[in-house]
Amino acid sequence: MAIKDLPKDEYLLKGNAACPGCPASQALRVVLKALGQNTTMVVPACCTAVIQGIYPKSAFNVPLMNIAFEAAAACASGIKAGYKAQGNDDTNVLVWAGDGGSYDIGFQALSGAAERGTDMIFICYNNQMYSNTGVQRSGATPYGASTTTTWTGKLEHNKDLSEIMIAHHIPYVASACVSYPEDLYAKVQKAKSIRGFKFIEILAPCPPGWRFPMESMVEQGRLAVESGMWALYEVENDKMTFTGPSKGILEGLRQRKPVVEYMKAQGRFSHLFKPGNEGKMKIIEQHLDVVWDRYRKQSSCLK
Amino acid sequence: MISKVEKRDRSMDKRTTISRPTEGAAGKTGSWRDQKPVLDQKKCKKCLRCWIFCPEGAIVRKEGDAVEIDYEYCKGCGVCMKECPFKAIIMVREGEVYENQEECAKEEP
Ligand SMILES: Cc1ncc(C[n+]2csc(CCOP(=O)(O)OP(=O)(O)O)c2C)c(N)n1
Ligand code: SF4
Numbered sequence: 410m411a412i413k414d415l416p417k418d419e420y421l422l423k424g425n426a427a428c429p430g431c432p433a434s435q436a437l438r439v440v441l442k443a444l445g446q447n448t449t450m451v452v453p454a455c456c457t458a459v460i461q462g463i464y465p466k467s468a469f470n471v472p473l474m475n476i477a478f479e480a481a482a483a484c485a486s487g488i489k490a491g492y493k494a495q496g497n498d499d500t501n502v503l504v505w506a507g508d509g510g511s512y513d514i515g516f517q518a519l520s521g522a523a524e525r526g527t528d529m530i531f532i533c534y535n536n537q538m539y540s541n542t543g544v545q546r547s548g549a550t551p552y553g554a555s556t557t558t559t560w561t562g563k564l565e566h567n568k569d570l571s572e573i574m575i576a577h578h579i580p581y582v583a584s585a586c587v588s589y590p591e592d593l594y595a596k597v598q599k600a601k602s603i604r605g606f607k608f609i610e611i612l613a614p615c616p617p618g619w620r621f622p623m624e625s626m627v628e629q630g631r632l633a634v635e636s637g638m639w640a641l642y643e644v645e646n647d648k649m650t651f652t653g654p655s656k657g658i659l660e661g662l663r664q665r666k667p668v669v670e671y672m673k674a675q676g677r678f679s680h681l682f683k684p685g686n687e688g689k690m691k692i693i694e695q696h697l698d699v700v701w702d703r704y705r706k707q708s709s710c711l712k
Numbered sequence: 713m714i715s716k717v718e719k720r721d722r723s724m725d726k727r728t729t730i731s732r733p734t735e736g737a738a739g740k741t742g743s744w745r746d747q748k749p750v751l752d753q754k755k756c757k758k759c760l761r762c763w764i765f766c767p768e769g770a771i772v773r774k775e776g777d778a779v780e781i782d783y784e785y786c787k788g789c790g791v792c793m794k795e796c797p798f799k800a801i802i803m804v805r806e807g808e809v810y811e812n813q814e815e816c817a818k819e820e821p
């Protein structure tokens with residue numbers, strides 16, 4: 410799959426309210442190219458609920474339903490049931506939620522829909538914090554990152570939602586990143602071809618939230634993957650496959666870039682470079698070893 | 713594409729708040745820009761990286777995969793400049809005169 414093979418169609422229209430350099434809007438363009446016109450979106454409270462525009466205008470060229478923060482997957486379950494009652498089993502029902510709406514506040518509805526096996530795709534664009542309300546910590550915020558509710562750096566490691574979704578025994582779970590659009594496109598296409606509950610998580614480096622220059626948005630995602638701070642993989646019917654640079658890292662064919670290369674451009678980690686915080690850096694590096702160790706064990710079991 | 717949606721049944725419009733797909737739902741976002749990407753068509757190898765990475769979709773992919781910047785909506789983030797492997801895009805301060813300005817303008821259809 411080359412960039413040239415991606416369709417020209419755009420379903421997120423130009424002139425929307427996203428910040429310049431917004432990773433969510435770039436990912437949405439790619440995701441909707443893969444899903445096409447016959448798609449209905451459900452969006453809980455998050456930046457995308459702003460990006461979509463204010464009545465009577467919508468920045469999306471597919472039907473989209475706004476719903477309360479907690480309820481996205483429940484709402485999508487209802488939409489799917491409604492379509493089915495009308496004899497329509499083809500329309501892609503897509504939940505598009507931030508990490509707040511999936512890791513934390515939306516988790517109960519997400520877990521419920523996954524357990525019921527409702528035929529839908531749930532995508533979490535993970536910018537590792539509550540951006541829309543001014544950068545508060547979320548369950549996806551990594552250790553050490555500064556947010557407006559963790560000024561001196563978060564003291565807990567992020568949880569790993571994709572791992573939790575693998576434990577739901579759903580037919581498809583994937584982890585992607587905005588910086589690898591062909592990989593993301595292929596994963597969404599695969600999810601579209603599978604019946605049942607599909608979960609995809611996309612790392613979305615947010616310039617104002619992570620505090621880096623907006624032109625580096627794609628570069629930050631690339632550094633996250635190359636340093637192993639994010640991994641690209643998919644789990645299809647309990648078969649785990651790593652993709653892109655993550656495959657090489659897993660197989661020991663390439664070294665992870667030093668995490669400082671990933672962290673140094675981001676204001677949210679700048680305090681870690683001050684004297685006295687060496688211990689915190691060590692904690693991040695040690696945790697990364699634990700994560701990759703587990704990936705290795707997992708991928709050798711899930712063959 | 714927009715026309716397809718426009719043809720839908722509008723009989724419910726008076727009773728519900730349904731928004732309609734609109735280019736420029738947040739206005740002409742080109743006015744947000746303080747830096748402007750300028751594309752040198754001679755250096756462009758039509759790899760389409762700028763097209764796929766532009767968050768706004770403001771890089772227009774034309775016949776034969778030539779690209780063009782839509783200044784009406786481009787927000788000036790600079791992602792296209794950073795991701796172009798051939799350095800065919802530079803950022804200039806909005807309103808400033810830049811080198812090759814005339815040549816670039818000539819290339820732009
Ligand atoms: C029940 C409830 N609590 C709080 C809010 C306020 N709120 C709106 S968006 C948002 C943050 C969303 O964060 P996330 O889901 O990570 O998406 P992002 O803004 O990062 O895109 C919050 C807290 C709300 N709308 N509803
Ligand atoms: S805060 Fe971040 S995720 Fe939200 S619109 Fe701005 S760039 Fe996008």
Ligand code: SF4
Pocket residue numbers: 751755756757758759760761762763779795796797798799800801
């Ligand atoms: S990234 Fe550069 S070379 Fe590639 S299409 Fe865009 S301008 Fe041309």
Ligand code: SF4
Pocket residue numbers: 430749765766767768769770771781782785786787788789790791792793
């Ligand atoms: S500066 Fe940003 S918005 Fe403008 S064309 Fe380049 S990538 Fe798109």
